[in-house]
Each structure stands twice: as structure tokens, then as C-alpha cells.
Amino acid sequence: MDKVLYTAMSGATRMMDSQQVRANNLANISTTGFKGDFNNAFALAVEGEGYDSRVHSEIGEQWTDMSGGTLSQTGRSLDLAIQGEGWFTLMDDQGNEAYSRAGNFHVDGEGVLRAANGMMVSGDGGPITVPDYQQIVVADNGGLSVLPDGADQDQVMVVDNLKLVNPPSEQISKGDDGLFRAVDGQPVDVDPAVSLVSGYLEGSNVNAVSEMVSFMTLSRGFEMQLKMMQSAETIAESGDTLLRD
Template identity: 45%
Template sequence: MDKLIYTAMTGARHLLEQQATVSNNLANVSTTGFRAQLDTFRAVPVQSDGGLPTRTFVVDNTVGADFRSGPIMTTGRALDVAVRGDGWIAVQAADGSEAYTRNGSFKVSENGLLQTTSGQTIQGEGGPIAIPPDSDIAIAGDGTVSVISTGQTKPGPANILGRIKLVNPPAQQLSRGADGLFRQNSGQPADFDPKVSLVSGALEGSNVSAVDSMVNMIQLGRQFEMQMSLLKNAENNAAKATQLLALS
């Protein structure tokens, strides 16, 4: 009886947390470069002083993220890029640390810095990339950023401003932060990887499947109802046992 209550109670609790994870994935089904979050269960025995570990409870063990690539959609916009295959774009997070994203929708800030649309500064091989005013921007497949001045009567030659830092650390060494960006578990910046390439004029969509997420929501709802039924059965069994003891 005691084992049943612990298992059903903690199972129901973490099923609700998994529903929140699936809901977050569904909310980001159209977010550029989003990686779906994955969760799983594991059983842990309850340790007590002087007692045997006869009771178990369930914890939600976060596996990490689904690192499969999303669909690439052509936009034709010069400041849109998609990472081809494996790899990441290095950005500067709000706390100043280096982080990684697959969101290749860029903009030029008021200070002339190349940034993501959410405000993170793009990291180049030598630091942030500054874009001069009145310029047409082109981003090559290897991450090289070049501009052509449009402030003159006759366009001038293309000037190379820098190269976007593209990295490809092992997936098991990456973890998602509260800001949605990925970082290395060691806290150290990843090395530049020349094998990572970009697709210009395109964006990578989310790798979340709306259909699969909806099916998971239904399955989690049914599992939650099952845990509630187990708790109800435990309550009924305890009531009947109390009646039998009272008669004896």
C-alpha cells in the first residue's frame, strides 16, 4: 500500500511537469531553430534511517534536447541564414558569456552590430561584427560577412568585415539555459569549426512535430488519469482494511 501511494503520487506530479514540457514544445513549433526538449522518468528508492528502501518514488529525468535538424525554408532575405547539417552560431548572451543558437534571423542594431532578432550579438572570429551604414550585406556559406557601400553614385568593391564563428561541439556536452540558448557544460567557449556551413537567404524551422506533440499530450493525460485511479484504489483498500480491523 505504502509503495503504491508513493509511486502514484510522484508519478502524477511529474506527468504534469512533462505536460508542461510538451506544451512548451508546442508553443515553439514555429520558432526559428528551436530544439525540442526531451524528458523521461526514473524510479528512485526512498532512503530512511534504520529502515529498508521498500518505497520508491518517481523523478523527472531531463534527457536534454532533440538535436535533429528542422526544415530549411527559403526567405530570400540577405540577413537570413540557416545552418546546414550539424553546427551552431556563436552569440553573446545577456551575461556576456558565449552561447550557441540555430536561429539565423539577423538584424543590424542601432550601434551597427550584427545581432539576432532577439538581441544577441553575433560573435565573429575576432569579436563582434560591425556593419557600416548605407551598405548591402552578403553572408557567404562559410560565414564570411561582406558589404558593398551604397552611399556612392557607383557601388564600390565588396569589403570583407569578418567571419561568423561557427562551432560544432558534441551534443552531449551542450545544455540549454533558461534563455533558450545552448552552452557547453564546461563553461568554456567552443572551438571554431571550418566544416560548418550556412545556407544564405533561408531559415531553419523548429524540429517540433505538432502532431507528435499532440499525441504525447493525450498519452500523458491518460497516464495521469491512471495514477489518480491508483490513488483512489489505495484509498478504497485502506478504508476496507480499516472496516475489517474494526470488526475483528
């Protein structure tokens, strides 16, 4: 088999990998707080005793675009958006922390404040539990207060403070579920400088037009690699025919 087939196959494989990343970005274009991903490819020469005439394609490091998405007004008290840099802290049933920009929260039947994915929203002392209320307010510093059911208007109760953090980007990594976690597995400290706004949600930072153009470019590149493989096969068959004749 001509070694050009391996070169073309490596290029086609890398194109498919990049297409999957772009397709995932497009699939999450309407996901609250979603951060788009990118990867790059580089040429890797195949070294040997002869001339390095073969160059394979390899995928480099994948990274995430940390820029903010557009804020959309909802008017709902438990729709929250980070202003500038920072993250909400979520917690699973085992007490493990994860970080998200999606602030579409709700109170479940047991009074636990939860994110849209079902994870608990973390406060200063762990998961936030909210009593029955007639009104709920979240301040720009993450302070959560309620006016309990049956209480007078001046009997506002401070419940907790949302745990807002802002770790350096190199200290967190994105998982397959779209959430970010500390690289060292340790909880991130509260950052009092992080602020939020109530009644708004942050949209995805994915640019649909840019992603579609990139996806189409990758598709054309994939087709070109397939044509190269077909041409190599045709040349090989022609060579075999000449040798037989």
C-alpha cells in the same frame, strides 16, 4: 496512510514533469531553430527489511534532440540557416558566448548585428559592427560583406566573418532560454567546415503530431495515477469502517 498513495503520487509527479517538457516543445513549434527536449522515467524499488513490493517512478536525464529542422526560404539577406551540423555564436553584454541555430539577424540603429533575442552576433574579433550599406551579403562560409552607402558597385567591403562553431554535443548544454552554452564555460573554437545558406531559416525540429500523442498519453497516465490514489483512499475508509464495526 497506505504506502500505495506514495507510489501513485510519485507516478503522477513524474507524469506532470514529462507533460511540462512536452508542453514547452509544443509552445516552441514555430520558434526558429528550436530543439525539442525529452526525458525518461525509470522504476526505483523502495528497499527495506521486508519484500521490495513498492516501486516509485523517478525522472532520468533530460536530453535534447539535435536533429535539424526544415529550412524555409525567406529571400532576406540576413536570414541565415546552418547547413548540416554547426552553430551561430551569440554574445551577451558581458562577453559570454551562447550558441544558437536561429539565424534571423538584423542590424540595430548603432550598426551592431543582433539576433532576434537582442544578443550580439559574434564574428572573428567579437561583436560584428556593420557600416551603413546599400547591400549586404553573407557567404556560405560566414563571410559578411557590404556595399557601403554611396559606393560604386565594385567597392564591396569585407566586414567580418560570423563565428561558426561545431562542438561535440556532450560539450554543450541547453539553458532555460533555449540557447546552448559550453559545459566548461570556455569559448568554443571556430570550425571552418561549418557552412550556411543565406535567405533561409531553420524551423523547429518538433513534430507536432508526435508531441500531441505523447502529451495525451501522459495525460491518461496522470489520470490513472489519480484514480489509483482515490481507490486507495476508498479502501482505507472501508477498512476503518470495518474496524469500527
